[in-house]
Amino acid sequence: MEIKSVKIFDSKDVQNFLVLVSGLEQDGGSPRVKQILHRIVSDLFKTIDDLDITSDEYWQAIGYLNTLGQSNEAGLLSPGLGFDHFLDMRMDAQDAALGIDNLTPRTIEGPLYVAGAPESVGYARMDDGSDTNGTPLILHGTVYSAKNKPVPNAKVEIWHSNTKGFYSHFDPTGEQQPFNMRRTVITDANGQYKVRTIIPAGYGCPPEGPTQQLLNQLGRHGNRPAHIHYFVTAPDHRKLTTQINVAGDPYTYDDFAYATREGLVVEAIEYTSPEDLKAFDMESPFAEMIFDIHLSPLVNGVDNQVVDKRPRLQG
Incomplete structure (x- = not known):
């Protein structure tokens, strides 16, 4: 029947x-x-x-x-189904209604932040040298205020994966030490930060995991481009959550998590000459990425878009 x-x-x-x-x-x-x-x-x-x-x-x-x-x-799964990006779109719309122009776009945090990364002023070495497959990278920039002035003592938290696409504290191989490729840099008197690390790799969802299994049903891949995460905080400004993508990655504009935004794709400029190595105090060919950051003002004295995301791992 x-x-x-x-x-x-x-x-x-x-x-x-x-x-x-x-x-x-x-x-x-x-x-x-x-x-x-x-x-x-x-x-x-x-x-x-x-x-x-x-x-x-x-x-x-x-x-x-x-x-x-x-x-x-x-x-x-949350970013894979677009929820994280949709929340960013809503915050963008709220800013537009308030007349706030975000010169540095926000984008999704992702699930792999760990609090408590080692802190230094001006400069930090992020990788411990154990991942020998990675191209050495000098990443630096200036943090600017809402009035376009350099911000000393801003807190810049940076984290990224290794060349296998794994993050410390979440690495299934167990190869990485705690806080490898995770650092907090306090900007110097000129508002500048600088780190030495390696260019990370993109990665995909675990192929047998439930996220990828659902994406398969949608005819979608689960890959992310090579990217580097940021939290940036400073007095009298809203916390910025963002990430940059390495230009030229095949998934830069095809990110399953929809995190790519204009203004957040940064070229890795390669240096190989002896003169360049000497100028940067590097012992082998390396790449440079420059990412300046513009913060936005508080709204009526309040960070109206701070996200209390739970759970976050405490290192």
């Missing part, structure tokens, strides 16, 4: 049930959580109704969510 499609979402019974499920008739609890849950469950009920989602399909989705949690990949 053919099962006939039915639509019950708009019925009084279902609408009353949604109120009950969301606790809207209860005095206790959080009004905000009730509001959000009511909307989410309502939208999911309507999706089931509109698309005739079967019980088998529903329980496959529940199994997928269990696997996603067990694999600790929710923070990876």
Whole structure:
């Protein structure tokens, strides 16, 4: 017997049930959580109704969510489905409404930040020399205020992967020491920061993991270009979360996490001559990347877009 499609979402019974499920008739609890849950469950009920989602399909989705949690990949799937970029788009729109021009674009944080990286003033060596496959890199720039003045004592946190695409603290090979390729640099009296490190590699989602398995169903790859993450903070300015992509990477403009933005693609200029090596105090051919950073002002004395992202690993 053919099962006939039915639509019950708009019925009084279902609408009353949604109120009950969301606790809207209860005095206790959080009004905000009730509001959000009511909307989410309502939208999911309507999706089931509109698309005739079967019980088998529903329980496959529940199994997928269990696997996603067990694999600790929710923070990876989120940018892959565009949620992180959508939040950036909303913050961009809020800034536009306030008349704030972000000369250095924000972009997604990603799931692999670790607090507590070693701190130094002006300059830091980020890599420990153990990854011999990487091209040495000098990365530097100036942090500017909202009034386009260099900012001394700004806090510049930088982190990136090794040439295998793995981050310290999350490296499944166990090869990296804690805080390898993670540093905090306080800008000098001229607002400048400089690090020596290596050019990172891009990477892909774990091929057998739940994120890539869902992307396969969408006909999408799970690759990211070579990139370097930043947090930048300074008094009287909003915290900037951004990252730069290495120009020329095949995935620079095809990032599964949608983090590439104009103004955040930086060329790695290669140097090989003895004169260049001497000028930069380098012992072998290397690359240079220059990334200047422009901060934006507080809004009525408040950082109106600071993100309290949880969980973050404490090193």
